[in-house]
Amino acid sequence: MRALCFRGDGGGPEVATVPDPEPGPGQVLVKVAAAGVCHSDLAVMSVPGEALPFPLPLVLGHEGAGTVAALGAGVTRWQVGDAVAVYGAWGCGLCAACAEGRENYCPRAAGLGIFPPGLGAAGAIAEYLLVDDARHLVPLGDLDPVRAVPLTDAGLTPYHAIKRTLPKLRPGGTAVVIGVGGLGHVGVQLLRALSPATVVALDVSEDKLALAREVGAHETLLSDEHAAVAVRALTDGLGARAVFDFVGAPATVALAGAVAGLDGDIVIAGLGGGRLPVGFGALPYGTTVTTTYWGTRAELIEVLDLARTGAVEVHVETYTLDRAPDAYARLHDGKVHGRAVILP
Numbered sequence: 333m334r335a336l337c338f339r340g341d342g343g344g345p346e347v348a349t350v351p352d353p354e355p356g357p358g359q360v361l362v363k364v365a366a367a368g369v370c371h372s373d374l375a376v377m378s379v380p381g382e383a384l385p386f387p388l389p390l391v392l393g394h395e396g397a398g399t400v401a402a403l404g405a406g407v408t409r410w411q412v413g414d415a416v417a418v419y420g421a422w423g424c425g426l427c428a429a430c431a432e433g434r435e436n437y438c439p440r441a442a443g444l445g446i447f448p449p450g451l452g453a454a455g456a457i458a459e460y461l462l463v464d465d466a467r468h469l470v471p472l473g474d475l476d477p478v479r480a481v482p483l484t485d486a487g488l489t490p491y492h493a494i495k496r497t498l499p500k501l502r503p504g505g506t507a508v509v510i511g512v513g514g515l516g517h518v519g520v521q522l523l524r525a526l527s528p529a530t531v532v533a534l535d536v537s538e539d540k541l542a543l544a545r546e547v548g549a550h551e552t553l554l555s556d557e558h559a560a561v562a563v564r565a566l567t568d569g570l571g572a573r574a575v576f577d578f579v580g581a582p583a584t585v586a587l588a589g590a591v592a593g594l595d596g597d598i599v600i601a602g603l604g605g606g607r608l609p610v611g612f613g614a615l616p617y618g619t620t621v622t623t624t625y626w627g628t629r630a631e632l633i634e635v636l637d638l639a640r641t642g643a644v645e646v647h648v649e650t651y652t653l654d655r656a657p658d659a660y661a662r663l664h665d666g667k668v669h670g671r672a673v674i675l676p
């Protein structure tokens with residue numbers, strides 16, 4: 333089959349022919365209808381190949397949706413042709429975290445060499461995706477796979493980040509979203525759907541701020557050296573009840589710290605390498621700082637249910653498999669409007 337591969341030899345991702353996967357016991361083969369392009373893939377591809385903890389070449393893509401193409405021995409709850417989304421944060425399946433569906437925080441996966449598709453295991457930007465266990469499939473129902481596939485990460489990650497801060501987001505409070513890309517433009521919509529907070533979105537690009545307003549941000553600001561003062565001004569000097577950093581760079585985590593209010597939550601989901609000092613004098617009293625990773629299987633089901641109500645609409649740019657390298661180039665240049673989705 334054809335797939336988008338990262339070789340780790342200094343070049344970018346390229347389309348190649350790889351062996352056709354076949355489902356073993358308990359596994360499911362999915363015919364991929366749509367696969368999302370995430371900034372985390374650029375982070376993976378910036379690491380020298382020999383420093384990665386998994387073998388190369390790697391088939392990219394950790395957002396996948398499609399239809400069941402073949403069942404491995406013993407898989408009984410799915411049928412060929414079923415429409416599915418793939419939960420990508422694969423855990424060991426045996427520990428307490430996995431039993432709760434919180435496979436994103438499985439403490440054993442890394443030690444067992446279990447990696448998500450596209451982030452160690454063969455990924456979704458391919459004609460077929462081998463899903464290691466039938467439990468990783470979630471029914472897609474009548475959702476359009478192209479618009480729904482980003483919900484498996486660009487939706488699930490902000491959903492998980494936002495859900496844990498909801499007790500802080502009361503009427504009159506402000507939620508700040510930094511970075512209105514794939515994750516952030518869904519994050520703004522989730523905040524509007526789930527909370528009464530005023531949503532302030534920041535980005536370095538005017539186009540992204542226009543997108544933020546289109547999807548429901550009450551206020552938008554350029555993310556520059558004046559941003560912290562501007563957010564303080566919008567909040568009567570109080571700062572934000574919750575800050576979601578979907579960039580995670582040194583400048584944005586500093587901004588997150590500067591705009592957080594007393595007893596606020598800062599959630600850093602971006603992998604930009606920023607570090608935020610914690611301690612008396614560094615942040616307002618009561619401020620929590622959390623990094624979050626992806627989300628739980630239950631939360632994926634909830635995000636898809638929310639999309640069925642029309643409360644969340646992902647903005648997508650679509651590409652053929654042959655043009656997938658262009659999608660990564662545009663993502664690298666900050667040009668993607670919403671999420672890039674490959675139709676293999």
Ligand code: NAD
Nearest residue numbers: 371372511512513514515535536555601602603624625626
């Ligand atoms: P994206 O490229 O689609 O969006 C990033 C956005 O941030 C763009 O709109 C860009 O203009 C904006 N931006 C860049 N620098 C900025 C700055 N200084 N201030 C404000 N905005 C700025 O990326 P994405 O796919 O949405 O991913 C966002 C981040 O989240 C990446 O670091 C990615 O690796 C990470 N991520 C983390 C998880 C997780 O589980 N924690 C999951 C998925 C993605």
Ligand code: ZN
Nearest residue numbers: 370371372485
């Ligand atoms: Zn991702």
